[in-house]
Amino acid sequence: PASDRIRHFREFTLPMSDKEVEKQAARCMDCGIPYCHGPTGCPVHNQIPDWNDLVYNGDWDNAIRNLHSTNNFPEFTGRICPAPCEEAC
Known part of the structure; x- marks a missing residue:
């Protein structure tokens, strides 16, 4: 709740x-047609299926390289993004 968050600057998401991350990434791999790459997808053009595949395979170094190739500040944009890619899914 907001009342808890205004008292400190600690993370409020667990x-x-x-x-669990690998399981979520695998869900993306079941997609036959990645609409998240089109105009209704990621506004910063993240390569979502490619990134999820790297995460699913535990290749964290290449996953962050892939993410940084299109997004210099994923730590910030990930918190404020309305996730149009999820609607395109």
Whole structure:
């Protein structure tokens, strides 16, 4: 709740475990046609299926390189993005 968040600057979301992250990334790999690449997809042109595949395979170094190739500040944009890619999914 907002009343808790105004008292401190700590994270208010709980991170997922590596296994949970891999499971979520695998869901993207089941997509037959990645509409997230089109005009209704990512406004900063992140390569979402490619990134999710790298995450799913535990290739974190290349996943962050892939993400930084299109997005210099994923730590910030990930918090404020309205996620149009999810609607395109």
